[in-house]
Amino acid sequence: MKLASVVSAVISSLAPMAFAQDAIKNPGAELPVTEYHYGMSLDVDKVLHRTDNSGKVGVVPAYMVYQDHEGQTHKVRFLEWGGSTSQG
Incomplete structure (x- = not known):
């Protein structure tokens, strides 16, 4: 019974690291997305x-x-043009 508690504690302690890795791979995943349209004003201080x-x-x-x-x-x-050419 004690081993199960230890394993559960270890797994629980690793969960935040898994979520942090997901945030690094996909920053802003939890944010609502605004669709840009031509002429739209953006207040950008830091990308x-x-x-x-x-x-x-x-x-x-x-x-x-x-x-x-x-x-x-x-x-x-x-939307933007990709940086590659079709010739490779």
Whole structure:
């Protein structure tokens, strides 16, 4: 019975690390997404994360997670040209 308690405590202590790794891989995952439209004003003070589309071809979706000048975090989705060519 005591071994089960120890194993349970170890597994419980590792759970926050798993969630932290997910946040590193997908920053801003819990934030609501704002769809960008042409001419939209964004109050960007600091970019926290931006999608890397350098290996993609054509128009692809991208995300940017940023902080505004009041320290609030936002996530915006927009379309951009990928950085790769179809010739490779």
